[in-house]
Amino acid sequence: MPRSKIKMVQMIEDKQINEQLAKSNCYKCGESLNGAKMTTIGKLPAAVIAHTVCPNCQAESIITLTLAGSGIMPLISDLGPSEMQKFATNKPTSYDDLFKLHDIVKKGKLWKLLQRSAPLSENKIRN
Numbered sequence: 001m002p003r004s005k006i007k008m009v010q011m012i013e014d015k016q017i018n019e020q021l022a023k024s025n026c027y028k029c030g031e032s033l034n035g036a037k038m039t040t041i042g043k044l045p046a047a048v049i050a051h052t053v054c055p056n057c058q059a060e061s062i063i064t065l066t067l068a069g070s071g072i073m074p075l076i077s078d079l080g081p082s083e084m085q086k087f088a089t090n091k092p093t094s095y096d097d098l099f100k101l102h103d104i105v106k107k108g109k110l111w112k113l114l115q116r117s118a119p120l121s122e123n124k125i126r127n
Contacts, residue, residue: 013048016065017038017048017050017065018034020065020066021033021034021035021036021038021052021063021065022034024063026054026056026057026059026061027059027061028054028057028059029054029056029057029059031054031055031056031057033052033054033055033061033063034055035055036052036053036054036055037052037053037055038050038051038052038053038063039051039052039081039082039085040085041062041081041084041085041088042085042088042089046066047064047065047066048064048065048066049062049063049064049065049088050062050063050065051063051081051084060077062084
């Protein structure tokens with residue numbers, strides 16, 4: 001696709017996102033999210049998932065924007081947008097991962113594992 005066409009598509013997407021933000025209200029203060037600081041966490045073919053900060057009260061939210069409308073939920077987390085993006089794009093936790101963690105916890109008390117001064121190596125985790 002030519003660069004000019006890519007830029008035009010991006011401009012249309014940005015306009016649609018801004019229109020949806022303007023139609024959405026902050027869960028805390030009720031004001032419009034028009035002009036909210038927004039960090040995209042993920043994109044799907046028909047939706048954008050983003051972290052927003054209300055321009056009025058600074059409340060943080062996760063918002064899903066689609067052509068049909070938007071959904072918003074309060075964000076109660078100490079993670080910032082970049083950390084959310086990192087965890088949202090990580091591979092899912094597998095059953096094997098949970099079984100490995102269970103085996104590690106069985107070997108010792110959890111608080112002792114958390115107090116280790118040196119990180120566990122991959123080999124130690126697998127044993």
